[in-house]
Structures are given as structure tokens and as C-alpha cells.
Amino acid sequence: xxxxxxxxxxxxxxxxxxxxxxxxxxxxxxxxxxxxxxxxxxxxxxxxxxxxxxxxxxxxxxxxxxxxxxxxxxxxxxxxxxxxxxxxxxxxxxxxxxxxxxxxxxxxxxxxxxxxxxxxxxxxxxxxxxxxxxxxxxxxxxxxxxxxxxxxxxxxxxxxxxxxxxxxxxxxxxxxxxxxxxxxxxxxxxxxxxxxxxxxxxxxxxxxxxxxxxxx
Amino acid sequence: xxxxxxxxxxxxxxxxxxxxxxxxxxxxxxxxxxxxxxxxxxxxxxxxxxxxxxxxxxxxxxxxxxxxxxxxxxxx
Numbered sequence: 052x053x054x055x056x057x058x059x060x061x062x063x064x065x066x067x068x069x070x071x072x073x074x075x076x077x078x079x080x081x082x083x084x085x086x087x088x089x090x091x092x093x094x095x096x097x098x099x100x101x102x103x104x105x106x107x108x109x110x111x112x113x114x115x116x117x118x119x120x121x122x123x124x125x126x127x128x129x130x131x132x133x134x135x136x137x138x139x140x141x142x143x144x145x146x147x148x149x150x151x152x153x154x155x156x157x158x159x160x161x162x163x164x165x166x167x168x169x170x171x172x173x174x175x176x177x178x179x180x181x182x183x184x185x186x187x188x189x190x191x192x193x194x195x196x197x198x199x200x201x202x203x204x205x206x207x208x209x210x211x212x213x214x215x216x217x218x219x220x221x222x223x224x225x226x227x228x229x230x231x232x233x234x235x236x237x238x239x240x241x242x243x244x245x246x247x248x249x250x251x252x253x254x255x256x257x258x259x260x261x262x263x264x265x266x267x
Numbered sequence: 268x269x270x271x272x273x274x275x276x277x278x279x280x281x282x283x284x285x286x287x288x289x290x291x292x293x294x295x296x297x298x299x300x301x302x303x304x305x306x307x308x309x310x311x312x313x314x315x316x317x318x319x320x321x322x323x324x325x326x327x328x329x330x331x332x333x334x335x336x337x338x339x340x341x342x343x
Contacts, residue, residue, distance in 0.1 A: 092307075092308065096308055143306040143308060143309075144306055145304060145305050145306050145309075146305055146306045146308075146309050165309060165312070167304070167305050167309065168304060168305075170304065171303060171304025171305055172302065172303055172304045172340055173303040173304055173305050173339070173340070174304070176339070176340050176341070177339070181309075183312075183316075199312075199315070199316075200312075202315055203308070203311050203312045203315045206311050206314060206315050206329075207308065207311045209327060209329075210296060210311070210327075210328060210329045212327075213323075213325075213326050213327035213328040213329070214328060216326040216327070217325055217326050217328060220326065
């Protein structure tokens, strides 16, 4: 628990700023209090994606990921074979992202699919499934998905920091609080940073080299 | 890739089936997510993929125009 002037401040991590003025301190807690939920969401989504990356590195045959009878995604109807769930990548309220596969004319096709709640207004019009990435190489599909999610996280960070700038400008007008904005921006960017793409590429390259018997 | 991921609880409330009558021209990402009935990370993803075109207002904050939401929810 942080204390300032004898007043405890709960639930907010202390900033790494040194020698904060009272105004900076007040602005920090005001702004961070506003975006705390977003910051926590960033942390959780970032953690989930890092978990996906870590699991992808040790990915065995994808067929072994599903236990028992494979689940099939809800609106997989039509002339093509349905999407079978290989793994759940991330579950958020109202949405869940899956790695799926199905048989197509060239063999197996893999996809990362975002499934919305069937009761949602979006799903009622557009259907519950949103295919985010497809391909015949599951690692490549995951890598492309993770890279895209990294960009989405960056977009979210930019929006959060815009909110911070807004609230600080509104509540603390005509004061130079750039250090506070920069600090919160730094914190958000830190938890949204993934950096797995290179790792996956390196891993894929290493695996290829091993398969070809290349020594490095 | 575990199947027992915990749901992230920082998400929108119950979905709306239609957009409410309103004079508002645009919504925040969180509000748009509530209206669509999806998690707001999905709305950021829709923006990032070009399915929703936002407008940027004060200090770079993203807003989703009402017309964009109506287009997305329009039955083809």
C-alpha cells in the first residue's frame, strides 16, 4: 500500500517516477484509476498471448491437442467440412479464440477463429465465427495471428494513453504532466509487448535445419 | 493453449440486439463493444483489420461512428 500525506492509496502499482510532485502524484492516481480496468485487460490478454507463444514452441502434433472427440465450431455448416477445435487460445467474456483444423481438397487447413456469443447482436447478423487467419502450416498460422494481435494490442495501448491525456488535460489544465503520461504509456507498452514472432521464426528455422540435418 | 483459460472480466455487459435510438454520432470502443455484444478487444481487432473504420478525436482517442456500427449490423 502506498501512502501519501498519510493517506493510503490502494490497488495501484507505484510508478517508477522519481521525485514526483504532489500534482504529478495526484494526476497519476487520477488517470491510472480511470484506466485501471483497461490496464488489467492488457495484462491478461498479453499473458494469454505469451502463453500461446510458449505453448506453440513446444507444439507437438496438433491432432493430439484435442482430447476425446474433437469439438466442432457452432456454425460450421455448408459444403465444406466443419472446423474441429485443436486448442483454445484465449477466452474473454463473450468471445473465445480457437486454433482449428479441417480437411480440404489439398489436405489439412488450419485457422485461428474468434467465436462470439451466439446471443450477441454481432453474431446474429454476421454469424458467431470470425476467421482471423488460415493456412496449411499451423505454426505459420499462429505466428501470423500473434503478430496481428500484437498490432491490436498496440492500438489498444494508443487508445488507453489517449484517454490518459484527455483526463489529465481535463482535470489538471495548464499543467505540464508529460512525465505522468509518459510513465503510464511506458507501463502499458511494457505489458503489451510480446516479441514472440522472432522466437517462432527462429524456432521454425531451427526445426527446418534439424529436419535437414544442418548443423549450426 | 490450455482449455481452461479463465475469462477476462474486464468486458462489456449484456449485448444489445439493436442500436438504441440516439442522437449520438459516435461511441467509444467500450460502448461499441457493449452494443455489439462482444469483448472490447474484439472491437479493437475489427478496427485493426479494417472491418470498422474509427475516427480519432481529442488527443487521439478512438471513436466508432454510429454509421459504422449500423453498417456492421446491417443484414446483407
